[in-house]
Amino acid sequence: MLSGQFSETKSICPRPSRLRPSGSEFSRVHVQARWSGYSRTNAGRRTPFQPVDFIMHKRFLTFVIGWAVIAAARAEDASVAGVYFAEKITTSPQLLAKGMAWWDGRLIIANREPAALHAFTPPDTFEIFKEQGLTNPFGVAVDPQGRLLVTENKDEVLYRLARLTADGTDETLLAEVGVNHRDKSTSSGLCTPLMLATHPNGTIYWSGYPSTGTRYLLPGKDRFDLEDVKIAKPHVGHSYGIGLSPAHDWLYVASQLPGPDARGAWRFPVREDGSLGEGEFFIAVNRFTTTHLKDLPPAKDGSDKLLGWLGRIHGLAVDANGFIYIGGSDGHSSGSGIAVFTPDGATLAAMIVGATGPNGEPGLPTNVYGLAFGGADGRTLFISGKGKYRLSQVRLPVAGEVVSRASRQRP
Numbered sequence: 001m002l003s004g005q006f007s008e009t010k011s012i013c014p015r016p017s018r019l020r021p022s023g024s025e026f027s028r029v030h031v032q033a034r035w036s037g038y039s040r041t042n043a044g045r046r047t048p049f050q051p052v053d054f055i056m057h058k059r060f061l062t063f064v065i066g067w068a069v070i071a072a073a074r075a076e077d078a079s080v081a082g083v084y085f086a087e088k089i090t091t092s093p094q095l096l097a098k099g100m101a102w103w104d105g106r107l108i109i110a111n112r113e114p115a116a117l118h119a120f121t122p123p124d125t126f127e128i129f130k131e132q133g134l135t136n137p138f139g140v141a142v143d144p145q146g147r148l149l150v151t152e153n154k155d156e157v158l159y160r161l162a163r164l165t166a167d168g169t170d171e172t173l174l175a176e177v178g179v180n181h182r183d184k185s186t187s188s189g190l191c192t193p194l195m196l197a198t199h200p201n202g203t204i205y206w207s208g209y210p211s212t213g214t215r216y217l218l219p220g221k222d223r224f225d226l227e228d229v230k231i232a233k234p235h236v237g238h239s240y241g242i243g244l245s246p247a248h249d250w251l252y253v254a255s256q257l258p259g260p261d262a263r264g265a266w267r268f269p270v271r272e273d274g275s276l277g278e279g280e281f282f283i284a285v286n287r288f289t290t291t292h293l294k295d296l297p298p299a300k301d302g303s304d305k306l307l308g309w310l311g312r313i314h315g316l317a318v319d320a321n322g323f324i325y326i327g328g329s330d331g332h333s334s335g336s337g338i339a340v341f342t343p344d345g346a347t348l349a350a351m352i353v354g355a356t357g358p359n360g361e362p363g364l365p366t367n368v369y370g371l372a373f374g375g376a377d378g379r380t381l382f383i384s385g386k387g388k389y390r391l392s393q394v395r396l397p398v399a400g401e402v403v404s405r406a407s408r409q410r411p
Contacts, residue, residue: 077319077320077397078397080398083351083353084350084353085354085394086364086383087393087394088362088390088391092120092390093118094388095388096113096387097111097389098138098139098370099151099194100140102142102373102378102403103140103146111137115136117129117134120382122376129168133170135152135154136152136153136154136157138193139193141198141402144201147164151195155182156179159179159181159190160174161173161190161206173224174190174217175190182210182211188227190215190226190229191212192210194209195207199248200405202274203216203218203274203275205242207254212239214232214253216230216232218274218275230275232251233276240314240316241253241316242316244318245343246318246320246405247322251270251276254314255281260285261286262281263284264283265341266280266281266282267280282345283345285310285313285339286305288305289306289348290308293348300334301334309337310327310328310337312334314368314369315338315368316371317372317381319396319400319401320400321343322343323341323342323343323350326340327370329366336367338364338368338381366385366387367389368385372400378403381394
């Protein structure tokens with residue numbers, strides 16, 4: 001049985017670029033060997049046999065050992081397969097958490113009531129990062145410049161897209177005040193923004209419930225107007241989690257449209273400038289069974305249907321191998337779990353379910369909501385719940401797409 005037990009991993013060596021000796025350092029490396037009873041000197045003379053003698057510069061040894069350690073620590077991400085068990089973070093407060101993002105070595109968590117952005121630094125430190133100026137934070141993401149993006153969503157009060165710097169200073173990019181778009185779709189503007197994703201070129205995407213569909217904002221302007229917001233087609237209401245493929249050529253959006261045949265994930269082709277083409281329904285949860293996952297506990301409804309775990313859809317994440325994670329919430333006949341699909345959407349590769357804690361507390365929230373990769377190596381999946389829950393986490397053999405991308409972009 002595969003275990004999802006958490007153990008935080010710290011980096012034990014610097015980045016490769018800091019281990020590379022200069023040309024002059026390489027020139028000082030001297031390796032002298034004597035073979036077959038003779039050694040040829042610079043003058044061409046043969047000398048009697050001597051034991052093999054290697055003389056290496058100390059920095060060269062450091063270089064070789066360092067690269068070996070890095071190669072082992074940064075081995076190619078393995079694909080997820082089988083069953084993993086998430087556990088509650090015991091020091092986590094009870095949070096009304098929604099979106100999350102790994103930012104500057106810690107996990108930022110949007111908490112709706114009371115309105116605040118919490119920060120979790122593994123393994124056990126929780127603190128409030130920002131409270132002042134927030135109304136109802138919902139989605140969070142990190143832009144290519146390393147700034148935090150936040151959506152706020154409170155009907156008849158405020159819809160907002162904001163950008164924060166490391167000290168918590170925020171700048172409003174777009175806002176709508178005193179309106180209610182919950183029951184209708186608008187032809188422009190933020191509408192009801194929920195979860196966020198960002199493209200490496202700076203395009204910002206967001207989902208919305210129940211009327212927004214998928215919308216986005218292309219880069220290239222210092223100031224934005226509501227008319228700058230683009231609307232993806234077709235319009236998909238009841239959309240929640242959102243994420244990009246590793247090649248940034250597909251945008252995935254989790255859908256909880258009414259009816260079992262409509263639950264799963266949509267995908268939209270992403271053009272080079274970040275704009276979206278016509279979307280298609282990509283993963284239909286009701287097409288899958290779980291019989292091949294031998295270590296999976298029985299679903300709430302007792303069936304082998306994936307709908308027994310994912311009757312209601314919320315969270316979505318993508319890993320560095322392109323596998324798609326879809327979180328399901330407890331419903332009338334379904335439990336809570338996270339299904340992991342292959343990049344082509346054809347195979348249910350793995351399931352993440354809750355381990356039972358020492359006090360009987362389940363390892364997953366009853367209503368799985370937000371999913372975000374993070375941790376020192378990017379291979380921890382953090383999980384929030386719709387309602388008042390502690391955060392959960394599970395260790396995986398692969399980093400998240402967003403964390404992996406940030407690592408590649410780091411100078």
